[in-house]
Amino acid sequence: xxxxxxxxxxxxxxxxxxxxxxxxxxxxxxxxxxxxxxxxxxxxxxxxxxxxxxxxxxxxxxxxxxxxxxxxxxxxxxxxxxxxxxxxxxxxxxxxxxxxxxxxxxxxxxxxxxxxxxxxxxxxxxxxxxxxxxxxxxxxxxxxxxxxxxxxxxxxxxxx
Amino acid sequence: xxxxxxxxxxxxxxxxxxxxxxxxxxxxxxxxxxxxxxxxxxxxxxxxxxxxxxxxxxxxxxxxxxxxxxxxxxxxxxxxxxxxxxxxxxxxxxxxxxxxxxxxxxxxxxxxxxxxxxxxxxxxxxxxxxxxxxxxxxxxxxxxxxxxxxxxxxxxxxxxxxxxxxxxxxxxxxxxxxxxxxxxxxxxxxxxxxxxxxxxxxxxxxxxxxxxxxxxxxxxxxxxxxxxxxxxxxxxxxxxxxx
Numbered sequence: 001x002x003x004x005x006x007x008x009x010x011x012x013x014x015x016x017x018x019x020x021x022x023x024x025x026x027x028x029x030x031x032x033x034x035x036x037x038x039x040x041x042x043x044x045x046x047x048x049x050x051x052x053x054x055x056x057x058x059x060x061x062x063x064x065x066x067x068x069x070x071x072x073x074x075x076x077x078x079x080x081x082x083x084x085x086x087x088x089x090x091x092x093x094x095x096x097x098x099x100x101x102x103x104x105x106x107x108x109x110x111x112x113x114x115x116x117x118x119x120x121x122x123x124x125x126x127x128x129x130x131x132x133x134x135x136x137x138x139x140x141x142x143x144x145x146x147x148x149x150x151x152x153x154x155x156x157x158x159x160x
Numbered sequence: 161x162x163x164x165x166x167x168x169x170x171x172x173x174x175x176x177x178x179x180x181x182x183x184x185x186x187x188x189x190x191x192x193x194x195x196x197x198x199x200x201x202x203x204x205x206x207x208x209x210x211x212x213x214x215x216x217x218x219x220x221x222x223x224x225x226x227x228x229x230x231x232x233x234x235x236x237x238x239x240x241x242x243x244x245x246x247x248x249x250x251x252x253x254x255x256x257x258x259x260x261x262x263x264x265x266x267x268x269x270x271x272x273x274x275x276x277x278x279x280x281x282x283x284x285x286x287x288x289x290x291x292x293x294x295x296x297x298x299x300x301x302x303x304x305x306x307x308x309x310x311x312x313x314x315x316x317x318x319x320x321x322x323x324x325x326x327x328x329x330x331x332x333x334x335x336x337x338x339x340x341x342x343x344x345x346x347x348x349x350x351x352x353x354x355x356x357x358x359x360x361x362x363x364x365x366x367x368x369x370x371x372x373x374x375x376x377x378x379x380x381x382x383x384x385x386x387x388x389x390x391x392x393x394x395x396x397x398x399x400x401x402x403x
Contacts, residue, residue, distance in 0.1 A: 053299055054194055059313045066317035073322070 005086075008156070011149045012082070012102070016075050018142035019109060023068040026052075027133030028116065029124055036124060037135060038065045038116075060119040067112030068139070074105035075146065082153070089158045099153030106146035113139045187211045187293035189266075191283050194299050197273045204258070205298055207266040207283035213290040217242060220286045221259065221266040224295075225251070227279040236281075237268055250277070261285075273302045 026037040033044040038061065042052040055061060078101035085095050116136065124130060188210045197203035205223070221239035226232065237255055238245045244257040256269040266285055270277065277300060284295035 054301075057303065057312075062311070062313035063317055066314045066321075069314075069318055070321050073318075 004156075008149065008152060009079075009082075011145065011152075012075070012079050015102075015105075015142055015146045015149060016072070016079065018138050018145065019068070019072050019075055019105070022135045022139040022142060023072060025135040025138075028136045029120065029130040030133040031130045034130075035133060036130075037133075038068065041124075056123040058119075058123040060115055061123050064112045064116045064119075067108045067115065071105040071108035071112065071142075071146070074101045074108060078102040078105060078150075078153075086158075091158060093158050095153040095156055095158070099150045099156075102146055102150030102153055104150075106143055106150055109139055109146060110143045113143065187213075187285060187287055187290045189283055189285050189293060189296040191281075191296040191298040194301065197270070197277075197300065197302050199273055199275060199302060199304055201273055202269055202271045203273060203300065204267055204269050205281055205283070205300070207259070207268075207285070207296065207298075209264050209266060209283075209285040209287075211264070211285075211287045211290045213287055215261055215264070215287060218288045219261045221261065222284040222286075223255075223268060224282040224284065225249075225279055226282070227276070230279075233282075239266070261287075270300070275302050275304070277302050 023038065026040060026042060027035045028038060029036040035042050036055070038055065040052045040054055042050060045051045078098050081101060082095060082098040085093075085098055089095070113136065116139075120130075189207065190209065191205070191207045195203055195205065207221075207223075218241070219239075220241075221237075222235055223237040224233050225236045234247075234249065236247050236249055236251045237257070238247065239257065239259070239261070246252060246255050251270065254271045256271065258269050259266040266283055280297050280299050282295050282297040285293075
């Protein structure tokens with residue numbers, strides 16, 4: 001039981017780390033001497049220095065940002081609720097609320113990454129042939145992990 | 161722009177001054193990193209500087225402009241010997257000098273912004289003999305009038321989602337609270353009903369208890385001394401019922 005508990009917590013923390021990294025790190029789109037994330041576009045200038053500019057105010061980009069932030073909020077809330085329920089839940093009860101918020105986080109990160117996939121050409125007009133960076137891939141990895149951990153929470157029964 | 165031949169000694173001088181003298185002796189120029197404007201409006205490109213030397217009459221200010229997606233950089237504004245002069249170009253009639261070098265201010269105002277004005281503006285100040293120092297650049301982003309402000313949609317989405325979660329949580333708690341209260345009431349009613357049944361049962365027992373003395377009396381008659389205590393108990397029961 002203790003091992004299972006530890007595994008679940010490790011999985012949850014891993015999801016959180018993935019979400020944070022993919023939200024913050026500046027490589028959703030990478031090109032030659034160019035990288036962009038949700039917050040800024042960076043490129044090498046003529047003088048060879050690394051120069052970053054704030055991203056555009058495109059509505060879709062802002063909704064991607066919102067989805068990523070929401071998924072982080074829900075996942076943190078879920079971890080918090082898990083510890084609450086761990087101590088208050090009666091024996092045999094299920095972690096419904098924890099699981100619900102974790103599944104919500106998974107849905108949010110999926111929505112954000114999907115919107116980015118479909119709409120990124122609207123605000124990334126400067127770069128010629130962009131390829132997806134690792135932060136984008138991490139966001140897609142975080143989605144199934146969060147969903148699995150959420151489902152585990154819902155299935156799990158509390159034992160002594 | 162200066163020629164690269166001039167740059168090399170300059171950078172050497174910077175190195176020397178950094179090694180020998182305290183770094184505060186070089187001239188420092190400060191601007192914003194990013195400014196926003198809407199089409200048709202004006203925007204102030206603020207630029208301030210700090211020099212260890214006395215601000216002489218020879219102080220000169222130069223603003224350079226580099227459009228986005230262009231490698232060309234050209235000067236758009238000069239201030240030298242107390243005279244501002246606007247260079248020919250896209251900003252010919254749209255620049256206003258609002259700075260005052262005496263107060264270490266070298267700001268300009270751009271009027272009547274257009275979408276193509278997006279670019280990087282560099283503020284360069286020289287205060288002879290204090291001429292060594294980095295220039296500072298500010299990026300101008302011009303938006304259409306109806307364009308969404310930065311962070312507006314972001315804020316709205318997050319606020320709505322969190323508000324939704326909070327409202328749903330409160331609703332669930334309320335429903336649960338009402339349900340619990342109803343449960344308690346039902347329980348109380350049930351128990352009251354049960355008590356009522358008991359009451360009725362006791363009533364019937366009361367009726368029987370009223371008869372009991374007779375019965376007991378009869379028993380008394382039949383069994384004599386042994387049933388005296390039971391008879392007393394029966395009377396006690398009927399007293400309790402009355403209470």
